[in-house]
Amino acid sequence: MEKTFELSLAGRTLKVTIGKVAEQANGACLVQYGDTVVLATATASKEPREGIDFFPLSVDYEEKLYSVGKIPGGFIKREGRPSEKAILTSRLIDRPLRPLFPDGYRNDVQVITTVLSVDQDHSPDIVAMIGSSIALSISDIPFNGPTGSVLVGLIDDKFIINPNSEEREKSDIHLVVAGTKDAIMMVEAGANEIPEYKMLEGILTAHAEIKKICEFIEGIANEVGKAKAEFSVFKPDEEVAEKVVEFGREKLIKAINTVEKQERLENIDKVSKEIKEVFLEEYPDSENDINEAIETMLKEEVRRLILEEGIRPDNRKAEEIRPITSEVGLLPRAHGSGLFTRGQTQVLTIATLGAISDAQVIDGIGEEESKRYMHHYNFPPYSVGDVRPLRGPGRREIGHGALAERALEPVIPSEDEFPYTIRLVSEVLSSNGSSSQASVCGSTLALLDAGVPIKAPVAGIAMGLIKESDKVVILSDIQGMEDHLGDMDFKVAGTRKGITAIQMDIKIAGIDKPILEEALEKARKGRLFILDKMAETISTPREELSPYAPIMYTMNVNPDKIRDIIGPGGKMINKIIDETDVKIDIMDDSGKIFITATTSEGGQKAMEMINSIVKEVEVGDIYLGKVTRITNFGAFLEILNGKEGLLHISNIARERINKVEDVLSVGDEVLVKVMEIDNQGRINLSRKVLLPEEPKKED
Template structure:
């Protein structure tokens, strides 16, 4: 067994190899604090036949024993990966994928198994560093090691890998991954942080990454295996020249079309004609011909943009597609908005619920409650395709989380707006930037629903194409530009600053000044989009939808919660049955009463107030006789609160028999004369009658 140690942000990063998973091509047991993750990298011995993509799979396995928990439910074992696990898998996948060699077609599987977790040290960051090492010490071809850190902004200072307490107060959570020389991935959530501060945070994180990579290089030098040999596909120059001569001119004409579907049809026709033409000229070389056509397409699109500054849909590099916004498009929902940008269109619907509708997050972290959530759906018809509907995929979960993160800092607090909020974005048409369109649609639907968000949020997807010293930064990229470009850079935020970023870079050595230029261009684009949105709706509607629940908030003494609930929930269930409301009670005494019918909510509020009112000596109450004895009558003056009217206090004159004056079920006016040290309430009907006489 080999062991290596490195001090990262004041905590030991410990790497052990040769102890576990020895049959994998590469394996690492990596610990950071008390967080421990086993990373395995395995590759098939032979390449997969007839595939034109790299078959990489990244899995992130959460084990509840890592935090000393037993899974719930009947089966008592872990099931499908949680959304958090899927997002962590994507976080690992994105920086490593560009570092595998072109043409490598062997199946590669990365499995990160979380074995132990302490809340100060996040397992996903540890897993990225461990994945890099597992690949680099294996025989799987992989370009170079990468490092990853989490950057926080605490009290105006940057912090590497902030602990649990620091994360609570940080204005920024920025995950940055990269090689020694280049940044490959950025994922961030922020509370209106400026572009300059974000750039500083990225570079601050990269400084630490360089040290992590140096640590990994020492390990690789000691125990790294020789890389497996693979034959990179080579194409005959004669075929390249022939295809280029035949198809290049037609391809250039086909590219220039502002309509996505027409452009795709024209390109497909060029491909079809070329494949048919060369079928007899170069028998059994269809795959090579198609690959050459793909390369030609990429070259021509990039050349047109970088050298001429013209994009396939005839826009300039900074130009944003036409935008339209609509709100209130669905009659019975609580809020709705449609955001359309070019041929990308998203319908976002807002639903308001009671506090009991919050999502409980009970995974590897401390149990949390999520009262704002965003779900993103990308149906096949949005791109004119057909496929089976099998629930949200990893991409949909990732896009939903990005849009959720963009709006999260702007959501009002529970005290300001005691509702659970769910947004659902339905992508009805897509030609790039659909995740950022769902951010814009979220703002529209929240305003339409009357949610008092702190500021409107918009998002824009940026792109970059770089050849030598020439660079083109693109605003509002469409699908083709995303696929053929060197950077996908999504930025969301308000007028004041950034709230979310997701960046993936496919080229090495992107200078800081280009990143700064891209951020500034994104800021201008975001402000332009916000201006367009504000013309349609620039603040929350003054009233909620008539179909949204009305919520009344009460604050009671926590010791009286049991009076509201009653034995076995009898009291609270009775109120719910009588009024049709939904009641949620917090441990600190906050009570939320929700109902679409405002009168029902007020009735329930009155009943709860009566249950929790204190009986006051000297006050008069209209009570109900619950039972009688030979020495007096027991009268309920408030729900669950009874007092005794002694026979001597029943009437202004002498009473021989209690039933001569009152019977069970009678309503009587009584006055509280005393509450003894045991909490027993003494009542007097005689004193209450005297007060009535005085007033008369």
Template sequence: MSQIMETTIAGRTLKVEYGKVGMLSNAAVLVSYGDTVVLINANASDKPREGIDFFPLSIEYEERLYAVGKIPGGFIKREGKPSEKAILHGRAIDRPLRPLFPKGYRNDVQVVCTVVSVEQDNLPEILAVNGASIALCISSIPFTTPVATVSVGLVDGEFIINPTLSQREKSTLNLTVCATKERVMMVEAGGQEIPEDDMYNAIMFGFEECKKIVAFQEEVMAKMGKTKVIPELYKVDEAIEQDVRAFAFDMVKEAMYIMDKDERNAAIDAVKVKINEQFSEKYPDNGSDIADTIYGMQKEIVRNMLLNEHRRPDGRDFNEVRPISCDVALLPRTHGTGLFTRGMTQVMTVATLGALGDVQILDGLGSEEFKRYMHHYNFPSYSVGEVRPLRGPGRREIGHGALAEKALEPLIPNEDEFPYTIRLVSEVLSSNGSTSQASVCGSTLALLDAGVPIKRPAAGIAMGLITSEDLSKEEVITDIQGIEDFFGDMDFKVAGTEVGITAIQFDTKIHGLSNKCIRESLDKARVARLHILGKMNECISEPREELSKYAPKTYTMTIDPDKIRDVIGAGGKVINKIIAETGVKIDIKEDGKIFVMSDDSVCAKRALKIIDDLTREVKAGEIYLGKVTKIANFGAFVEILPGKEGLVHISKLDFARVNKVEDIVSLGDEILVKVTEIDNQGRINLSRKDAIKDSEEKNSEEKASEEKVSEEE
């Protein structure tokens, strides 16, 4: 039997319907918010997956274009692989849920969020996180801590929960807050240089609303929830753990206290060899238990070092940023390059400028149709000294690229200021912590090197956290390196300018962050960001005055919008001919702005002249250089502008009497003509002799003026 429960969030109804669809799923719910509807199905395997050392949670965010009344584009008229936004939304659902499953749970769990109806005022990705939490909570899967999610906007100084489309267009903040009733689990934010105080207050504002949604989810659990299964949790064999720890703990500790990363890794590898030699005969089939014990010792040692000894693995102070170096203009033929190095993390970003027609076309559920600024992030295996096949970008690469893109987007000039499509590609050359934020820094350097007039330079930093088991004690650390990220409790990335924050992404491996931790992380991140910006400014502080000689140049003009059809022509015939003749790229806007892009200024100016001629109005009294297109007994027809012809009567061809038109002009001749009249029917009358007379008079006046100047000198 179908069961329905409702609550009101920001003046709109959030409805959960269970028992109507998906009868064979462990839990299937239809969640709706306004006219946005997401179908959530949650399932888990009966037994743990053998031979793995991780929790196999799979979150799938499925977009259906019928949800917005669209038929997919392209030859194959069905949805294909997930869009970039769908991948990002799937990651955003995964991150707050994963830490709340029991430790050691290794059953396969899959949550499928299918977006089946979208009202643009109500974002389906926000609804999907709430729906996924509800489905898991009412299922028999051992997940018992509800997670709520809201979006927060900032319009005219006021925070707004789940802003509508019109409010989002005005908002200077795009914030997503995920939280349990006790702590914030995850934050994603993009903003137009938001001060730290405002960002913290926005997060707390969203947190309070999340608590109300959690209370509603608890009511849904009480009414609809199934009995939870008792999970089979993986644990290391106690005898093996005791033996390995007794034999190797001191050796592992000695290795972990080595400051140099390469030396530390070599020492740990040597210890592992000794451990395997010692226990290979006693425990021949328990390699995974031994490996887990070694990992547990490393984690315990590093966390104790940080939390109780107040000592970092590389000897830095808790608020100290690693050494930084910056460089630009590395590659001779690219439009702009930036190399940013922080410790052993190094990213090279390359900027490419293209025509406005090079924008990325978006075929998704949102209102956005194209993207003019793009950032892509590559993380090859050599960046961590490993060997593995090179594949296309995975979820991590897409997520890191999107975060860096979000950080710089508010600073990119609009197309009126800078009429180019901009693509940035960040290549991670070496990775030891926070490559996404290094790509923000490298991208800023590349944009400045390319001459892009960004609003201000931006930089990013990642903060870390170490907590005691009961969460009563915590230490926030600045600029985490790989080992601190690996064994730590959070990755709190903050990017922005000297004015404020442009992007945040944080998630945690524990049951959420305290308010104090969030406040401290924001404040310390600002100090670190300003330090990094200072180092970057020493390398390059302003956009280059000129673009690279290899970058295409853009020329603009404006025509009457009613004349656009004359430039395009039937089926694009006219514009395609211009492009073929000149080799330029042409983009035309609805308001009549025309952008012509070319590496060759001569070709660009030629294209501009053709367009100008196509759209110019013929005016009486003006002189034109025209081409004879037809000869008749009574005169010659001359094309003075593309598609615009006039008649030079035989009596207007010359000062003397003309017996035959061919005595003066031939087909194809270019002659000067003056427009003497445009009659009521739009017919154009021309005169060759009046054009000659006016030209001679003009030449005489110019000659007299030159002679006068010469006499005065």
């Protein structure tokens, strides 16, 4: 039976339709907000997947170009692999949902959101996040939700919930928050150097709206939701678990307290193998029970040591940051490079400068059509001592790359200030936690080394949380084990002035204001410490670009002259490019021209050629004209890149001539002066006035 529910959200109606479409999914809904319409579905397998120790959840955000009235480009003319934006939105949906499934639930769950119609004033990603929560809440899939999600903007120091397109353009923050009615689960933000207290205020403002959304979804689930299915959870045999703990606890603690990561992992692996060798003889059919018992013991001991004894795996204090070193100018031919090392996490970032036309073209359902600043993050297997096939970037790499890109975006100079396309590539050479934030630091170093006039250096730090009942410890600069076994991964990047990017993921039922407040303050102190360390290596942009970087020249011409510069079929612009070896980008609407040259001589020659094309002929100017055709009344001369003037037979010489051919031939070059431009734009020339006067004959 079809049912419709409505909620007033930020002064606009959110409409949810249940029972109309996708009836074979465990849960499905159509969500409409303005003219944005998203179909959200949730489906689960009937049986748990055997032999795994993780929850197999997959989330897909499907962009359909028909939603914005577009036909896909290329030969195939259908949607292919998901765009970067679609992958990032899939992650946004996944992150607040994943912690709310029951521990030990191993059934495959698939959430698919399909964007059917897009109104740019109503963000489809927020609608998809809300729709996913509804689909799970009304289904029989075990889920401890619901969650709500909102986008928050900040204009003139006022927060706006779900800002429209124009407001998003003006906003100082782009803050996405998701949570339950009791706690915040996920934060993703980009900001223009916003202070910590303002960011916290924005998060709490969002949570007030999230509570309303959660109550709305609970009402829907109570009315049309299915009873939750029963499921079995794997638990290790208690007898086996007790014996494993008794035998291996002290050995595991000793292994955990190894400072160096690889040595620590080797020691833990040795203890695990020893435990298995001992107990597999006694319990040959209980390998899964033994493995689960070891993993549980490892997690409990790491957390206990931090909470009760204040001991982190590498013996640091809670607020202590690992040793930091940095270096720039490592690669002689790269336009800029920076190597940032923090503990055993090491990232090399390379900056490349290109022409304006090198900007990335975006063909999606959003408003963004291109971007001239890009950051790409690579995480090769050797960075963690693994062996695996090299493939294209996965969701994690794309997510980390986008986070670092967002962190630097507020300090990137405008196109008018620095007319280059900028690409940063961060190569993770070694990883033990916080590699995404190390790539933020490496990016700053590389940009400064490349001579890019960024507004301020940016650094990033990852904060962690260990929480048991009322005991809470916030950790600065978390490493891999603390991230894996902890309750929070809270990445904060920014300048000395304020925050430029945040990404927070919670693995427990959520955190409250005091924890957020403390984490933000400790992140600020850590960020300032890291910025000081980086400043010891380089603190301002280099005064000159790399000799291997392209040289950029900018010109402004009358837009009406653009067609003359291009010429028929591109003949003129191609001639300039061939003769000067430059790349030319023209902005038709504004008349701005960007010339990208490998040498200053080529760039200056191209500018001279363009100036000669756009220059207006004026009375009194003198030109070296070339005869293009001859008539019985005079000759036509090309005087300025395609502009012709008439040299009348009476103005060819001081003496009278009977035929033009007596003096001139096609192809001759002669000096002429512009005598008149009539009201029809016709140019009259004279050669005669430039010839020396004949001396007068003496009587």
